[in-house]
Amino acid sequence: MTNPTQMPSRTTARMTGPSHQPPGGAPSAPSAPHAPGALPPRPGVGLKPQHYAEILATRPDIGFFEVHAENYMGAGGPPHRYLAAIAEAYPLSLHGVGLSIGADRPLDRDHLNRLAALIRRYRPASFSEHLAWSTHDSGFLNDLLPLPYTDATLARVAAHVDEVQDRLGCRMLLENPTSYLRFVESTWDEVAFLAEVARRTGCGLLLDVNNVHLSAVNLGFDARAYLGRFPMEAVGEIHLAGFAPETDEAGRPLLIDTHDRPVDAKVWALYAYALERAGARPTLIEWDEGVPDWSVLMAEAARAGRLLAARAGADAGKAGGKSGERGTRDAALC
């Protein structure tokens, strides 16, 4: 049996600190950020400290940047200095990992307040979180933990999404999870569960195509059929990422959501199908571990860009450059 400490793992929020200082000086203390708008239907990448300086120096042609909200909840210092400088030039997607929307217990008021403050400060074009839980009596369990899909949990999740949208004053996107096992008591299928949450609350959905592939392999369902039923009209963003293939004790494939390598060919194919059904959507390359050189990350984004352009067709003219054009201002987003 594999030593658990050697198993690949997924990361959620990362530590940022002085040991991650990029070379060269940070910008001066931040001023007012750029005005908000919808995410453009173009490729985006996660904003990583390793790339801060290069992004500011080269002003790459990328559609948007996404950050983990929890990494920008300090008071000051390089994280905010860099984020403010970059947010002046690019649309921003704020992606939370710690709100624990799927939990049995109330949402953390202090955390909602911190999120509200971040949204006020940076006016992101999108706010998203996960269909998962992480809060527990013993403390915060920093992973995205699964929940059963029942009438009771559906009501709980919808209530939490309502509360989030009310408190933050904007529509949120809810992301589908990667599953490694399922709860025997589930009575709802995941697509129907997400669709019903969106219907009841008016929230949007963040379609993580990599998570669909992983869950399909791990639980034994058809990923393409899942995408075929997915309510694409609610999709405000798509995520793509890499995974680590492992096996379970019976030798069946067990794919781990590691976000540490290029997007798999099967996931690119599912993404093309998703675009066929949905049309062009803002698409994030989610590479959080073993972060590569900037040029490698841009190459992944460019590949998504080619698929978006191929699908968009007539829409390609509306997808503007990195600054100035922001896409239409959508009242449903932050």
Next chain:
Amino acid sequence: MPPFAERLAEFGAALLDPEAAVPPGLVGPDGQPSARRFAVYRNNVAAGLTGALTAAYPAAARLVGADFFRAAARIFALSHPPDGPVMARYGAGFAAFLEGFPPLAGYPYVACVARIERARLVAYHAPEAAPLAPGTLATLAPAALPGLRLVLHPSVGLVRSPYPAGSIWQAQQDTTPGALPDTALPDPVGPEDVVIARPGAEVVLRILPPGGAAFLTALQAGATLADAAEAALAEDPRADIASLAGLPFALELVTGLGGAP
């Protein structure tokens, strides 16, 4: 099946206790329980927390070696899960844990180095405030100095150690690939106090001269320069007051001036 709240409580408890049984009713594609699949979540939590600690305490990790550090971090993490989702705040008790960790009993300076790293992390995320130019001190009338109070930058922190922890930390900063970590203690081995701050974009660390920690502590508490000087001399008669008075300005730790209340 127990209600939702109980299911999550049981799931969470089993995540932190490697000896606990996998909760029932969690199945793979064949409808059978799978310990290996549950282990993915256990590993994600443990690896995520040990990863956060390794990122926050890289010098301590180099001092004790990666394997030892990971094992110690895992013990700490499973018994001290975070109390919230902001990982920049995680691990405040780690230095104290290392101090009491029996395998490190012969290496008491490791915990001190960890305290320095914690103070650097706290300074890194501290609020912004514009420091006064270092030349400000020279513009002040000498007669005004004894009664002067200084407003120090919100990021200023002090770490006092009976060991030369500042020098040891500095020796660990050469991360050139192939460079052997410098684990030799400075000669002579003696106490060191350090000041840590982030007046601009970067964290700065300075080993303090005799009386320096008492001086800065007094200033932070609102003491006048005269009272802070007295505190410095009381701590260490070797304190060089003229030099200490210039130190906060030279390091850009002063954001404002105050006189008598």
